[in-house]
Amino acid sequence: MGKKFIDQLNFEFARKELTKELSQKGIKDPRVLEAIYQIPRHEFVDATFTSRAYQDMSLPIGHQQTISQPFVVAKMTELLIQGNVLDQKPLGAVLEIGTGCGYQTAILARFCRKVFSLERIEALSLRADNNLKKIGVDNCQLRWSDGTLGWPTPKKFDAIICTAAISQIPKKLKTQLELHGKLICPVGDGKKQHLLLLEKKSKDEFHETILDSVLFVPMLEGKVSE
Numbered sequence: 001m002g003k004k005f006i007d008q009l010n011f012e013f014a015r016k017e018l019t020k021e022l023s024q025k026g027i028k029d030p031r032v033l034e035a036i037y038q039i040p041r042h043e044f045v046d047a048t049f050t051s052r053a054y055q056d057m058s059l060p061i062g063h064q065q066t067i068s069q070p071f072v073v074a075k076m077t078e079l080l081i082q083g084n085v086l087d088q089k090p091l092g093a094v095l096e097i098g099t100g101c102g103y104q105t106a107i108l109a110r111f112c113r114k115v116f117s118l119e120r121i122e123a124l125s126l127r128a129d130n131n132l133k134k135i136g137v138d139n140c141q142l143r144w145s146d147g148t149l150g151w152p153t154p155k156k157f158d159a160i161i162c163t164a165a166i167s168q169i170p171k172k173l174k175t176q177l178e179l180h181g182k183l184i185c186p187v188g189d190g191k192k193q194h195l196l197l198l199e200k201k202s203k204d205e206f207h208e209t210i211l212d213s214v215l216f217v218p219m220l221e222g223k224v225s226e
């Protein structure tokens with residue numbers, strides 16, 4: 001047997017173990033666990049971190065950014081799809097702020113028609129695009145742009161997910177959310193954050209639920225090409 005083949009088997013085994021761990025930690029939706037099992041997280045990290053790709057932890061991806069912890073990716077996905085996919089109504093357009101390496105994008109892409117994802121660091125956006133192509137995810141559109149300003153052309157989304165923390169949810173994101181859509185975002189500063197789930201009840205009315213404490217990198221304004 002070739003080394004590549006053995007590596008693949010090991011990765012698959014490690015992913016199975018990770019899904020068991022996430023299920024023990026409270027992820028219930030079998031479709032989310034299946035997504036974690038199917039998406040090769042090791043393709044989204046640098047070779048230095050391959051051996052740690054299936055540990056439930058965030059890892060550096062360069063540019064002082066990280067790939068999110070699998071539990072948090074699974075939890076946020078579960079919250080977004082509840083009442084949609086489970087009712088046999090897949091989501092349409094979903095907006096992600098903070099593409100990073102594209103791992104959360106790949107997971108989300110299994111649950112909606114199309115993911116639109118914004119990243120402020122050009123190099124990361126390009127790398128994520130490669131990562132997603134490499135594993136055959138084609139229902140996503142990435143853009144190098146400041147997510148606090150929302151999607152750059154007028155558009156409404158069935159769901160919005162932010163993967164960087166901010167003290168207050170940008171108004172533009174609330175506007176770009178469809179009626180009855182859900183927006184999930186880590187809210188807080190560098191030390192204390194929690195997930196905030198908004199459900200749009202009318203043009204200016206949102207139902208708010210405060211969820212788990214988390215630790216994300218900060219959402220920053222402006223875009224950089226480094």
Ligand code: SAH
Pocket residue numbers: 065066067068097098099100101102103104105118119120121124145146147148163164217218219220221222
């Ligand atoms: N979704 C990623 C997590 C990436 S970390 C994953 O699956 O692992 C958060 C990312 O948000 C970083 O890459 C950071 O550069 C980006 N980010 C921070 N502020 C932003 C902004 N205003 N607009 C777009 N991206 C932003």
